[in-house]
Amino acid sequence: MLKINNLQAAIGEKQILKGINLEVKAGEVHAIMGPNGSGKSTLASVLAGREDYDVTDGSVEFMGSNLLDLSPEARAAEGIFLAFQYPIEIPGVTTINFLKTAINQIRKYHGQDPLDAAQFLRMMREKAKLVKIDDALLKRSLNEGFSGGEKKRNEIFQMAMINPKLAILDETDSGLDIDALRIVAEGVNTLRSPENATIVVTHYQRLLDYIVPDYVHVLYQGRIVKSGPKELAYELEEKGYDWIKDEVAQAV
Amino acid sequence: MNHPDFIQLPMTLKDKLISDFKDAELRLNGEAQTPLHRTRQQALRSFEELGFPTIRHEEWKYSNVSTLAKQAFDFGQATDFGQAEVAQLSIPKLDGNILYFVNGVYRADLSKVVSNPSTLKISSFADAARTNPGLIEKHFAKYANFEDNAFTALNTAFTHDGVVIEVPDNQVVAEATVLRFVNDARTANAASQPRNLIVAGKNAQIKVAESFRTVGDFAGFTNVVTEIVLHENANVEYYKVQNESNSSYHIGTTQVCQHDKSHFYSATVTLNGGFVRNNLNIVLDGQHCEAFMYGLYFPNGKQHVDNHTLVDHAKPNSYSNEVYKGILKDKSTGVFNGKIFVRQDAQKTNAYQTCRNVVLSDEASMNTKPQLEIYADDVKCSHGTTTGKLDDEALFYMRSRGIPKDQAMTLLTLAFCDDVVSQIKIDAIREYLRELIQEKLAE
Numbered sequence: 057m058l059k060i061n062n063l064q065a066a067i068g069e070k071q072i073l074k075g076i077n078l079e080v081k082a083g084e085v086h087a088i089m090g091p092n093g094s095g096k097s098t099l100a101s102v103l104a105g106r107e108d109y110d111v112t113d114g115s116v117e118f119m120g121s122n123l124l125d126l127s128p129e130a131r132a133a134e135g136i137f138l139a140f141q142y143p144i145e146i147p148g149v150t151t152i153n154f155l156k157t158a159i160n161q162i163r164k165y166h167g168q169d170p171l172d173a174a175q176f177l178r179m180m181r182e183k184a185k186l187v188k189i190d191d192a193l194l195k196r197s198l199n200e201g202f203s204g205g206e207k208k209r210n211e212i213f214q215m216a217m218i219n220p221k222l223a224i225l226d227e228t229d230s231g232l233d234i235d236a237l238r239i240v241a242e243g244v245n246t247l248r249s250p251e252n253a254t255i256v257v258t259h260y261q262r263l264l265d266y267i268v269p270d271y272v273h274v275l276y277q278g279r280i281v282k283s284g285p286k287e288l289a290y291e292l293e294e295k296g297y298d299w300i301k302d303e304v305a306q307a308v
Numbered sequence: 309m310n311h312p313d314f315i316q317l318p319m320t321l322k323d324k325l326i327s328d329f330k331d332a333e334l335r336l337n338g339e340a341q342t343p344l345h346r347t348r349q350q351a352l353r354s355f356e357e358l359g360f361p362t363i364r365h366e367e368w369k370y371s372n373v374s375t376l377a378k379q380a381f382d383f384g385q386a387t388d389f390g391q392a393e394v395a396q397l398s399i400p401k402l403d404g405n406i407l408y409f410v411n412g413v414y415r416a417d418l419s420k421v422v423s424n425p426s427t428l429k430i431s432s433f434a435d436a437a438r439t440n441p442g443l444i445e446k447h448f449a450k451y452a453n454f455e456d457n458a459f460t461a462l463n464t465a466f467t468h469d470g471v472v473i474e475v476p477d478n479q480v481v482a483e484a485t486v487l488r489f490v491n492d493a494r495t496a497n498a499a500s501q502p503r504n505l506i507v508a509g510k511n512a513q514i515k516v517a518e519s520f521r522t523v524g525d526f527a528g529f530t531n532v533v534t535e536i537v538l539h540e541n542a543n544v545e546y547y548k549v550q551n552e553s554n555s556s557y558h559i560g561t562t563q564v565c566q567h568d569k570s571h572f573y574s575a576t577v578t579l580n581g582g583f584v585r586n587n588l589n590i591v592l593d594g595q596h597c598e599a600f601m602y603g604l605y606f607p608n609g610k611q612h613v614d615n616h617t618l619v620d621h622a623k624p625n626s627y628s629n630e631v632y633k634g635i636l637k638d639k640s641t642g643v644f645n646g647k648i649f650v651r652q653d654a655q656k657t658n659a660y661q662t663c664r665n666v667v668l669s670d671e672a673s674m675n676t677k678p679q680l681e682i683y684a685d686d687v688k689c690s691h692g693t694t695t696g697k698l699d700d701e702a703l704f705y706m707r708s709r710g711i712p713k714d715q716a717m718t719l720l721t722l723a724f725c726d727d728v729v730s731q732i733k734i735d736a737i738r739e740y741l742r743e744l745i746q747e748k749l750a751e
C-alpha cells in the first residue's frame with residue numbers, strides 16, 4: 057500500500073528526515089516510536105502533504121501512484137488521513153459543516169454524488185457513538201475551546217467518518233487519560249480491516265497495549281534505526297532510548 | 309479608481325458648490341429666515357474656510373480626496389429611476405419600513421411605511437422641516453460638528469432631504485426600518501447628501517439600516533450625515549451597509565449621542581465602493597450606557613475603505629466594545645483608526661477595541677491606528693490590532709481532510725466575516741450579506 061524509499065526532507069536549511077525506508081501493507085499496523093525531535097511528526101506531515109517541508113530526495117508510492125506529486129486534498133481523497141498531534145482550532149466553522157464539506161469533496165473526487173443531509177446525519181450519529189463524542193461538541197466551532205482529550209477524540213471521529221485507507225495517528229495518545237485512551241483505541245480497532253492500514257506514532261508503549269502493532273520502528277535523528285515485532289515496544293518502555301542512541305553512536 | 313466618463317470641471321468642486329449654494333438661496337423665499345437655514349449658512353462658511361481636506365490633514369493622511377474635488381457633481385439630479393430599477397435592488401424577504409432616496413431625494417412612490425404612526429414617526433427631512441420644526445431645531449446639527457469637518461459642513465449646508473425618525477417614549481418599533489440610498493449614475497455623475505436624524509425617546513426601541521448603492525458607471529458621490537440621539541434607556545440597533553460602485557465616493561458620518569442607560573448596537577459593512585470613508589462617533593454622555601460597534605470591510609480591485617471611529621466616554625460606568633474586521637483582496641487598501649477617549653470623570657469605564665485584518669494579496673495593504681486617550685484612573689481598556697494572511701495551519705488542516713484549497717480559503721474567510729455579519733439582527737439583511745460575501749469571494 058505504502059512504500060517509502062530513502063525519503064529525505066528539510067525545512068529551510070535544516071535536514072530533518074535523512075533517508076526513511078518503510079513499507080506498509082494493507083491490513084498492517086505499524087508503530088513508530090522515538091525520542092522527541094526525531095522527526096516523527098515531520099514524516100507524518102510530509103506524507104500528508106504539508107508544504108512547509110521540502111522533499112530533497114527519495115520517493116513515496118501509495119496504492120501504486122506517486123504520492124509526492126499530489127496536493128494534500130488529493131492525498132486525502134486517495135485515502136491518507138493524518139490525525140494531528142496538535143489539532144487546529146477553526147473558529148466559525150462547525151465540525152459538522154467541515155466534515156460534510158470534506159466528505160462531499162472526497163466523493164466528488166471519486167465521481168460520486170454528495171451525501172444528502174439525512175444520509176450524512178445518520179452516518180454522523182453512528183460514528184459519534186463509536187468514539188463516544190458528544191453531539192453538542194460537533195455543533196460547535198471545530199476544536200474551538202475543546203479540551204485536549206476532546207480534540208483527539210474529534211480526530212478519531214473524523215477518521216471514522218472519512219474511513220481512510222491509511223491512517224497516520226500522530227501521538228493521538230498524548231494527553232489522554234486511560235478511559236479516553238481506551239475509547240480512542242476501540243475506535244481505531246473497530247475501523248481496522250484487511251483493506252486498510254494504520255501507522256501509530258507514539259512515544260509510550262501504553263497505547264500499543266490497546267492497538268497491537270505488527271511492527272515497531274524506532275525513528276531517531278531522521279532515520280529508522282531499528283525495527284522489530286511488537287515486543288520491541290516493551291523493550292523500549294523498559295530500557296528507554298539510551299541504548300538505541302548508543303547503538304547509533306557506535307555504528308557511526 | 310476607474311472613471312470611465314470622467315467629467316472635468318472648469319472650476320474646483322469647492323467653488324462650484326459654494327456658488328450652487330448661493331444660487332439656491334435666491335430661490336428660498338421665506339425659508340431663508342428659518343433657524344434651519346441659518347445653520348446651513350454657518351455650515352457653508354465652515355466649508356468655505358476648511359475646503360476639502362488634503363493628505364496633509366492628520367485625519368486624512370491615508371485617504372486622498374483630491375480626485376473627488378476635481379469632478380463635477382450636482383446634488384439631487386433628476387432621474388427616471390422607478391419601480392423596475394428598484395425591483396433589481398430589492399433584498400429578498402425584507403419586510404418592514406422601506407424608504408427609498410434616489411440621488412438624495414425621498415421617493416414616496418417607491419417607499420412603504422408599515423409601522424403604526426403613533427409608534428414610529430417617520431418622514432422625509434424636507435417634510436419634517438415643515439411639520440415638526442421643533443424637533444429639528446432641538447436636535448439638527450447639535451451633535452455632528454461642522455466646524456472642523458469639511459464634509460459634515462458641506463452636508464449641513466446642503467441639508468434638504470433624508471429621513472427624520474422619532475420614536476416617542478416607551479414605544480417599541482418591532483418592524484425593521486431600512487433606508488435605501490441610491491445614486492443613479494447610469495447616464496451622468498450622481499451625487500447626494502442625505503441628512504438623517506433619529507431620536508429615540510425614553511425606553512424606546514428601534515432598528516434601522518442604511519443601505520447605500522450606486523448604480524451605473526459614472527462617478528457617484530455620497531456625503532451622508534446621520535445624527536442619532538438615545539434618551540434614557542433607549543435601545544437603537546443601527547446597521548450601515550455599503551455596496552457602491554468602483555467609481556463612487558462615499559463619505560459618511562454617523563454621530564451618536566447616548567444618555568443614561570441607553571444601549572446602542574451597530575454594524576457597518578462595506579462590501580464595495582471605490583472610495584469609502586466612514587466616521588462613526590459615539591458620545592457616551594450618560595451613565596450605564598452600552599455601545600457596540602462591529603465593522604466588516606471587504607475591498608477588492610483598487611477600492612479604498614477607511615473607517616474612523618471615536619468613542620467618547622464622557623460619564624462614569626459605561627461600556628463600549630468595538631470589533632472591526634477586514635479582508636483585503638487585489639490592490640485594495642484599508643484604514644482603521646479607532647479612538648477611545650475616557651474623560652477624567654468617566655471612572656469605571658470599560659472600553660474594548662479589536663481590529664483584525666486578513667490580507668489576501670501581496671499588493672493589498674491595511675493601515676491601522678488605535679488611539680487611546682485615558683484621563684480617568686479606574687478603568688478597564690484594551691485594544692489590539694492584527695493584520696496577516698489566512699491561517700496556513702488551518703488551511704493545511706482542512707486540505708488534509710480533502711477540502712480543496714480554494715474552498716478551504718472560502719470557508720475560512722466566511723467564518724472570519726461571520727463574526728461581524730452574525731451580529732446583524734435583521735434576518736433578511738444578514739442573509740443577503742452572507743450571499744454577497746460568498747459571491748465576492750468566488751470572483
Ligand SMILES: Nc1ncnc2c1ncn2[C@@H]1O[C@H](COP(=O)(O)OP(=O)(O)O)[C@@H](O)[C@H]1O
Nearest residue numbers: 067070072091092093094095096097098099108
Ligand atoms: N516548522 C519547523 N521549523 C523548524 N524546525 C522544525 C519544524 N518542524 C520540525 N522541526 C524540527 O525538526 C525536528 C523534528 O521534529 P518533529 O518531526 O516534530 O519530531 P517528533 O515528532 O519526532 O518529536 C526537530 O528538531 C524540530 O525542532
Ligand SMILES: [Mg+2]
Nearest residue numbers: 096097141227
Ligand atoms: Mg511529534
